[in-house]
Amino acid sequence: MSARAKTESRLLYTGVDWDFPLIQRIYEALEEVGRGEMKLDPMPNQIEVITSEQMLDAYASTGMPLFYNHWSFGKHFARNEAMYRKGFQGLAYEIVINSNPCIVYIMEENTVTMQTLVMAHAGFGHNHFFRHNQVFKLWTDADGILDYLAFAKSYIAQCEERYGQAEVERLLDAAHALQSHGVHRSPRKRAPNLRTEEKRERERREHGEKLFNDLWRTVPGGGRRKGQKRTDEERRRALLGLPEENILYFLEKTAPRLLPWQREVLRIVRNIAQYFYPQRQTQVMNEGCATFTHHRIMTRLHEQGRIDDGAYMEFLHSHTNVITQPSFDDPRYSGINPYAIGFAMMQDIERVTLDPTEEDRFWFPDIAGNRDPYETLKDVWANFRDESFLSQYLSPNIMRRFGLFVINDNEAEEYMKVGAIHDERGYRNLRRAIARQYDISRRDPDIHIVDVDLIGERRLELQHRVHDGVQMHDADLDDVLQRLADLWGYEVVLKVVDAETEEVVETHEAEPNMPFGGST
Amino acid sequence: MHIIDRRLNPGGKSLSNRQRFIRRARAAVRNAVREASRGRGIKDMDSGGEITIPAGGVHEPSLRRSGEGGVRDYVLPGNKKYIEGDLIARPEGGGGSGGGGLDGGGEDEFRFALSDEEFLDLFLEDLELPDLAKRQIAVMGMPEWRRAGFRAYGSPANISIPRTLKNSLARRIALKRPGASDVAALRARIEEMEREGASEDEIEAARLELERQAKRSVTIPYIDPLDVRYRRYESHPRPIAQAVMFCLMDVSGSMDEHMKDLSKRFFSLLYLFLKRRYEAVEVVFIRHTHLAQEVDEQTFFYSRETGGTVVSTALEEMIRIARARYPVNAWNIYAAQSSDGDNATSDNPRTLSLLTDTILPMVQYYAYLEVGPDHPIAPMPGLDRPTDLWRAYELIQGPKVPMSMRKVNHRRDIYPVFRELFQRQGAEAA
Structure with missing residues (x-):
């Protein structure tokens, strides 16, 4: 008890109420643990206090503080509002925006413990992740996003003023339909500038000289070498950069009939889709990182006697709610909870570094027992995305704890089969299966623009490669193709190709109905 | 932070x-x-x-994988009894048990x-009072601000730039303020004169002139506070067409609960519509049995009364009130009447003559709603024929007569009938 009495004076707060100076003090305490002990390195934070009404507003525009106007956001708002008012759905405690400074919304009706939790979760966990994760670094520009959104909003408002709301809305509808295929999945080749060009040419020559061997000249045959001409078709495709998986990008650059402002609108939609692309790839890791961070910070604060037992219990209550993973046969089950598995894996990695078992040494020889959990975790957070993270770090321990198992569902067979369970024989298969489930390129249909003859009839040809016989949602497909045809201005054909046999299974066609842009 | x-x-x-x-x-x-x-x-x-x-109608399509078919793997948590190689029957309603959640399925x-x-x-979309013709400037209604010329003072937000520049231009011309190009031209001429070696005096004179002009362009400002003009606004009362609606409801003994409910629903719709759409519409509630009485809204909708039926009393009451309070030349007069069509036979001629001689010439529109029983019971011979009042009213129907009549038997018909009666001219039927 005497130890208790000593620490009493260190308490940051008691009770549930908060005010701005208190938030400031709490933030400083969080920073001590977050930056000081865990060596996190987040962007500067900007904490914004909002009402629940404003939270609903923020929901409607995908969490962003400003967004262009479109009816679909109104639809989401209406639905969220109805759900919230009826009590079917609580509001998130926070929204965090990957910008610099990082904006963290906290709701006014939260208790002081919740505010502490939220700031630790978003302001340190997510924030650190945004700043350091490879995928975010590659695809998002935290410094520029708010300015870009402001530009997008005003640009689209101007277009509405000039060309009519209906026309802009129709264009946005079409662009939104293709949004999932408006991202670059791998970094593009930069247009070379003269210096790098020169350097590359020199390196290439040196390499050629190093490898030079006159003998090669005497080797007979050699098949297609430089002299051989490519067919017209191949040249045409190469010229347009085909095949191209970013449909919106291709339309923006190549669609023959679009007007400049329409191209700009497509560009806006695609840039914003690209900005959100990393978030879809790092759900488990992002939430795992944030949940691990808030759990650690809160626990340390409690150990230091800076929050009292009541506050800690309140924290544990909402923490355990968040990381609950119902079983597959539970009525509450709705997929694997990214918070649960993310948090469990982060904790497991820490355990492996500090107190590994024999099994861990076998599975994770590189990190087992290195006694540096934070550095290990930070390295993981920086360099992986969900798919690679799961396939690398999902340990047998976690698989057993979650009771994970794989079901193979083959349409052609009468029964589904249990493919692997959490046992010695199954670990690797299980891990591969779950990683694939989070592989975003397997989740979206694999569609490419493969050919177009700009000089001839201008028919745009797309290819959908079907993997494992999983087709596309049919009703949606025709609808989207129609919009694509309107954007392209000419006929569009989509060939469904079986990825294994290379056979064309199905063909969908669409003629432009109300093409965008000027007359030909 | x-x-x-x-x-x-x-x-x-x-x-x-x-x-x-x-x-x-x-x-x-x-x-x-x-x-x-x-x-x-x-x-x-x-x-x-x-x-x-x-x-x-509000679906947002996207290119996504279908929720079923093909070969798929699901990873699920919470295994209790399965071991590798177990066969499981497919759950009802497709195999979307696991991965389906990721695809974000549609909703109906x-x-x-x-x-x-x-x-x-x-x-209340597309509804209006027909023939709102007699317009009279009424005191009520929000004033409206209209542009009314310019003035020399006002708030900065109202500065009229074109007018200000116009004044400035006039003043500059009148005071012969040299423009920037004039000064430049003068300067060029001096240089030319120097180059061509004109006489000192001439050059000196030109220099003086240049100095004078330069000074002039500074002393005479480009825009003087005198030039500034502000847009002026005046408030105008907005003319509002005055209208009055007479609601005549039969509450006699022959009206059963169901019919009264129908009538009240009709009038409450009407009241709602008027209250919402027309700021300046007055509503007069008259209910009648064998006696007619003007009542307030509360009594009209919620109190009970019973008695015999004499329709003409209501019409007389309406005429009396209209004469006393709503002179025909200043008011658009409307009336809506509801009844089960039952009237004392002796009263019909009087009702008709009141309607044709006095009321119809005075009103813009007269709507008659006849309420009937919910389920016409096995039609006894002669029971399903039109009621006395209906037949009487039918006599005076004509293309020029501003009157419509409709029958309603069921709650669900109230709204459509109401719409028919007050549909905006030219709007398509709902």
């Missing part, structure tokens, strides 16, 4: 998106609103509430709540 208090920022950032959404789904929402209003009590006819629309219906305002706007 910054903390920013955003709570005082204006809310409703999504309002414009919401309006766009409702406009987008207008047809569906309108139907849903009408559907919803059917089941409502009289009292909460005008409140908003939750409605459900089919998701089709879309539920959301409308505010009172939105609800009523959609509910």
Whole structure:
């Protein structure tokens, strides 16, 4: 008890109420643990206090503080509002925006413990992740996003003023339909500038000289070498950069009939889709990182006697709610909870570094027992995305704890089969299966623009490669193709190709109905 | 770290998106609103509430994988009894048990709540009082601001730049202020003279001139406070057409509960509509048995009364009130009457003559609603023929007569009939 009495004076707060100076003090305490002990390195934070009404507003525009106007956001708002008012759905405690400074919304009706939790979760966990994760670094520009959104909003408002709301809305509808295929999945080749060009040419020559061997000249045959001409078709495709998986990008650059402002609108939609692309790839890791961070910070604060037992219990209550993973046969089950598995894996990695078992040494020889959990975790957070993270770090321990198992569902067979369970024989298969489930390129249909003859009839040809016989949602497909045809201005054909046999299974066609842009 | 208090920022950032959404789904929402209003009590006819629309019209398609078919693997948590190689029957309703959640499947219906305002706007869309012809400037109504020339003082927001520059230009011309090009030309001439070696005197004179002009362009300002003009606004009372609606309701003994309910529903719709759409419409409630009486809204809708039926008393009361308070030359007069069609036979001629001689010439529009029993019982011979009042009213129908009549038997018909009676001219039938 005497130890208790000593620490009493260190308490940051008691009770549930908060005010701005208190938030400031709490933030400083969080920073001590977050930056000081865990060596996190987040962007500067900007904490914004909002009402629940404003939270609903923020929901409607995908969490962003400003967004262009479109009816679909109104639809989401209406639905969220109805759900919230009826009590079917609580509001998130926070929204965090990957910008610099990082904006963290906290709701006014939260208790002081919740505010502490939220700031630790978003302001340190997510924030650190945004700043350091490879995928975010590659695809998002935290410094520029708010300015870009402001530009997008005003640009689209101007277009509405000039060309009519209906026309802009129709264009946005079409662009939104293709949004999932408006991202670059791998970094593009930069247009070379003269210096790098020169350097590359020199390196290439040196390499050629190093490898030079006159003998090669005497080797007979050699098949297609430089002299051989490519067919017209191949040249045409190469010229347009085909095949191209970013449909919106291709339309923006190549669609023959679009007007400049329409191209700009497509560009806006695609840039914003690209900005959100990393978030879809790092759900488990992002939430795992944030949940691990808030759990650690809160626990340390409690150990230091800076929050009292009541506050800690309140924290544990909402923490355990968040990381609950119902079983597959539970009525509450709705997929694997990214918070649960993310948090469990982060904790497991820490355990492996500090107190590994024999099994861990076998599975994770590189990190087992290195006694540096934070550095290990930070390295993981920086360099992986969900798919690679799961396939690398999902340990047998976690698989057993979650009771994970794989079901193979083959349409052609009468029964589904249990493919692997959490046992010695199954670990690797299980891990591969779950990683694939989070592989975003397997989740979206694999569609490419493969050919177009700009000089001839201008028919745009797309290819959908079907993997494992999983087709596309049919009703949606025709609808989207129609919009694509309107954007392209000419006929569009989509060939469904079986990825294994290379056979064309199905063909969908669409003629432009109300093409965008000027007359030909 | 910054903390920013955003709570005082204006809310409703999504309002414009919401309006766009409702406009987008207008047809569906309108139907849903009408559907919803059917089941409502009289009292909460005008409140908003939750409605459900089919998701089709507001669906956002995307290129996504279908929820079923093919070969797929699901990873599920919470294994209790399965071991590798077990065969499991497919659950009913497709195999979307695991991965389906990731794909974000579609939905069939879309539920959301409308505010009172939105609800009523959609509910009363396209309705109007016909032939609102006699316009008279009334005192009521919001004043309207109109442009009225310019003035020399005002708030900076109202500065009229074209007018200010016009004044400035006139003043500059009048005072012969040299422009920048004039000064430049003078300068060029001096240089030329120097180059060509003109006489010192000439050059000196030109220099003096240049100096004078330069000074002039400084002393005479480009824009003087005298030039500044502000837009001037004047308030005008907005002319509002005055109108009065007479609501005549039969509450006699022959009206059963069901019929009274129908009448009240009709009038409450009418009242709602008028209250909402026309600021300056007055409503007069008259109920009658064998006696007619002007009552207030509360009594009209909620109190009980019974007695015999003499329709003409109500008409007389209406005429009396109109003469006393609503002179025909200043008011657009409307009337709506509801009755079960039962009238003392001896009263019919009198009713007819009052209507044709006095009321119809005076009103812009007369609507007659006949309420009938819910389920016409096995029609006894002669029972399903038109009522006395209906037949009498039919006699005076004609293309030039500003009168319509409709029959209603069931609650669900009230709203459509109401719409028919007050449909905006030229709007398509709902």
